[in-house]
Structure formats: structure tokens, C-alpha cells
Amino acid sequence: MTIYSIICVVFAVMIGSCVGSFLNVVVWRLPNRLSLTHPGSFCPKCGHPIRFRDxxxxxxxxxxxxxxxxxxxPISPRYPLIEFVCGFVTLILAVKVFFFGWMSIPGPLFLGPVIERAQSQEAAYAAGELLFSPPLETACFAALLCVALWSLLLFLILTVGLIEYDRNPTPGKLQITAALFLLASLCALPLRGGADLSVLKAAGLTTAAGALFGLLLFGRARWRIGLLLGALTGSVLTPSAALAAAAAALLALGLSAAAGRRLSGLALFIGLLAALILSPLV
Ligand SMILES: [Zn+2]
Known part of the structure; x- marks a missing residue:
């Protein structure tokens, strides 16, 4: 499994940094109502299209x-920095899932049934009921989906954070996407730990805490996006991870107080990433 794990991690980092490159385009073009795909990237100074290798x-x-x-x-170092951050996000998530197991990042959510199947196959193999190790595709599929969903959520928050940082209006499309995510994650809540009432209660509490936290973090002007992203983040976190996210975001918020509201989205991103990194420790 190790060689497959390494290939999957490298694959995830490549995808992540390429998404970061696209995110740079989205952050600039979306608030300015420009097409995301046409024309391709060009130098803002001389207008020359950027070559594929560049x-x-x-x-x-x-x-x-x-x-x-x-x-x-000169090209702003912000571009490679965002690409690096996005590659780092997928690196962290992929290393955790592929080298530390399914449960090393909190709340499988949508992936409940897939991960349960992979786990039962692993158990059957351990008990000698299966001749071969659990089918690789089930394991890889579940792990890659896990990485993809968490990355998607983090990239969405990062995009909103960067648009806010640039003091541009957050586009309605992003809020709709966030709302869809929230709806999907709420529908999938029972998957987090079966029908156990205590799990549902904990999930409800973290969702409510997240919503409240998002409201405080984003303030009056951005209360909708704050509510949605906060509730969404809370709904997928375990109580301990939610606590870590809250502590990290609170710290980031304190640091950003001097710089004003424009850092609040980025603070939420840092908080959630920190919670994911720390999740097995807390
Ligand atoms: Zn140029």
C-alpha cells in the first residue's frame, strides 16, 4: 500500500497546487464579473499570454x-504563495488519510457508507475471512474523496477570504455554493456516527457553535456568508476539533483586529486547517 499511498499523495499535491493557480484567477476575475476561462492567463503589464510551461x-x-x-x-509573490498554500492543504490531508488512516481527519460525513465498507473489509481480512487485502480501489476511492471534499471546503473558504482581503464584494455565487454545501452536510449528519442520539446532539451543538462563531467573525456586513460557512465548518467537526478550530480562529481574529475585517475569512481558513492538522491530538 505504501507505494500507492505515495503516488496518491503526490497526485493530490499536484492537483492542489493547480487548483491554487486557478484560485488566483477566480479571486481576481469573479468580483470583476469576468469570464473564468476566457481569455487564458496573461501578463497584466504587457498582455502577453502566459506560456503553458510558465x-x-x-x-x-x-x-x-x-x-x-x-x-x-515583477510578478507578485502572492500567486506562488497561494499555489503553495493549496498544495500544502492537499499534502496535509492526503498524508493524514493515506498514512494515518480513515479516522485521522474528523467527520467522514458524505463518505459514511464507503468508509464503513472499507473498514468491514479490513476487519474481514484481519480475521482471515478474505484471502487478499481489502480491494485497493475501495480504500483509494474513499480516501481520495475524503481529501477532495475537505480540500473543496477549505478552498471555498480561502477564495472568500482572499476576495474579502482585496476589499472586493463577495459574489453571490459563492454564497449559493456554500449554502448547498451546508444543506448537503446537514442531510448527511446521521452518517457521522450512525443513529446514535449523542452523536447527533454533538453535531447539532458544533453546528450551532460554528454558526454563532461565523456570525461573530464575519460581522454585520457579511453575516450570511459567516453564518453559512460557520455552520458548515461546525457541522463537519467533532466537538474537540471544533474547539481547536474556534481557538485557532479566535487567535487569528485577535491578530487581525488591528488590520480590520478584511482578514476574517482568512482567519476562518487558518482555524479550520489548524483543526484538521490537530484533530487526532485533541
Ligand atoms: Zn509581461
């Missing part, structure tokens, strides 16, 4: 020493 996340910026190949205008 679009490789992080590496291209380093090789070009932060300058446009055509007009040598």
Missing part, C-alpha cells in the same frame, strides 16, 4: 525569478 505552480515563478518572461515586470 504556468507550472510555484516552480515557474521560482525559475522566472518572479518576473514576466516577456516584459520582465
Amino acid at each position: 504556468n507550472v505552480p510555484v516552480l515557474a515563478w521560482l525559475l522566472l525569478r518572479g518576473k514576466c518572461r516577456d516584459c520582465h515586470a
Whole structure:
């Protein structure tokens, strides 16, 4: 499994940093109501289209020493930084899921049945009822989906955070996406731990705490997105992980108080990422 795990982790990091590259485009174009796909990336100074090889996340910026190949205008280090952060997110999630097991990140949510099946296959193999180790595809599928869903949620929060950081209005489309996520995660709540009432109670509490926290974090102007993202984050976290997220976001919020509201979305992103990193420890 180790060699497959390494391949999956490398794959996840490549996808993550490429998504980061796309996220840079989204953060700039979406609030300005520009098409996300057309035209392709170009240098804002000389307008020359970016070559395919110069679009490789992080590496291209380093090789070009932060300058446009055509007009040598400096390219903001923010672009490779976002690509690096997104690659880091998928790296952390993939390493945890593939090397520390299914339960090393909280609340499988949507993946309840898939993960239960993989676990029962593992148990059957351990008991000698299966000749071969559990089918790789079930394990890889569940793990990759786990990484993909958490990444999607983190990238969504990062996108909102960066748009806010740029003092641009958060587009309604993102709020709708967040609402859909919230709805889906609420529908899937019973999957988190079967029909056990105590699990549902804990999930309800973390969802409510998350919603309240999001409201406080985003303030009056952005209360809808704060409520949605907060409730969403709370609904997928275990109480201990929610506590860690709250502590981390509170710390980030304290740090951002001097810089104003524009850092609140990024603070939520940092809080959730910290909670995911720390989740087996708390
Ligand atoms: Zn240029």
C-alpha cells in the first residue's frame, strides 16, 4: 500500500497546487464579473499570454525569478504563495488519510457508507475471512474523496477570504455554493456516527457553535456568508476539533483586529486547517 499511498499523495499535491493557480484567477476575475476561462492567463503589464510551461505552480515563478518572461515586470509573490498554500492543504490531508488512516481527519460525513465498507473489509481480512487485502480501489476511492471534499471546503473558504482581503464584494455565487454545501452536510449528519442520539446532539451543538462563531467573525456586513460557512465548518467537526478550530480562529481574529475585517475569512481558513492538522491530538 505504501507505494500507492505515495503516488496518491503526490497526485493530490499536484492537483492542489493547480487548483491554487486557478484560485488566483477566480479571486481576481469573479468580483470583476469576468469570464473564468476566457481569455487564458496573461501578463497584466504587457498582455502577453502566459506560456503553458510558465504556468507550472510555484516552480515557474521560482525559475522566472518572479518576473514576466516577456516584459520582465515583477510578478507578485502572492500567486506562488497561494499555489503553495493549496498544495500544502492537499499534502496535509492526503498524508493524514493515506498514512494515518480513515479516522485521522474528523467527520467522514458524505463518505459514511464507503468508509464503513472499507473498514468491514479490513476487519474481514484481519480475521482471515478474505484471502487478499481489502480491494485497493475501495480504500483509494474513499480516501481520495475524503481529501477532495475537505480540500473543496477549505478552498471555498480561502477564495472568500482572499476576495474579502482585496476589499472586493463577495459574489453571490459563492454564497449559493456554500449554502448547498451546508444543506448537503446537514442531510448527511446521521452518517457521522450512525443513529446514535449523542452523536447527533454533538453535531447539532458544533453546528450551532460554528454558526454563532461565523456570525461573530464575519460581522454585520457579511453575516450570511459567516453564518453559512460557520455552520458548515461546525457541522463537519467533532466537538474537540471544533474547539481547536474556534481557538485557532479566535487567535487569528485577535491578530487581525488591528488590520480590520478584511482578514476574517482568512482567519476562518487558518482555524479550520489548524483543526484538521490537530484533530487526532485533541
Ligand atoms: Zn509581461
